[in-house]
Amino acid sequence: MVAQDDTELRRQIIESCIEMNRSGINQGTSGNISVRSGEGILVTPTSMPYDTLVPEDIVWIGFSGEVIGKRRPSSEWRFHLDILRERRDVEAVVHAHPNAATSLSIMEKGIPAIHYMIAVCGGPDIRCAPYATFGTQDLSRNAVAALEGRTACLLAHHGMIACGTSLEQAMWRAVEVETLSRQYLDCLPMGEPPVLSDAEIQNVIDRIAGYGHSG
Ligand code: 13P
16 A cells, blocks of 8 residues: 655655765765555665656555556666565665775675674674676675665675664664665774674663664
């Protein structure tokens, strides 16, 4: 079933796209955003400059495959749809190509527990999903697997995905992933950094529950 009046949600998606580029975690139309809406998702259209978007450009795709919209959905609609279908704890998905996270993904490296803030992504690491061509069901399968028990992942030779219980939280988490990526990249020239234990990350997860955006 299509959600009743989703205009405000569509506006929030457009504002978040513009913010994604303003904050430097994305460039051009490399990213895409989705939010759960009724029994489906609202997702950005493919290849349209964000500052030209109006609410009607956002596309609705039902979990059963129905598409409603005057534009073609993002080429990455498959992983947006699959994540929001399979992860009932997730309400919004942000995909972008931020420089530091993408550099790690090019090296096929995930992020280990170098800093306690990794806990905001649900566990002691952020995995890097194996490479698959953009827009494919294989990429979606790899992304969903890499997100198991986590709220963010990298995509090899591609970029990153951040999820949230709201669009605001997914956007916040995307910036946290990029910050951790930058820190890891800065440490690597000095050698593989020491990491915090799984027990300590669990301790942090327990302590930050309800802190700020971590919900
Ligand atoms: P869209 O413009 O189709 O959303 O795709 C950009 C992209 O990032 C593909 O990974």
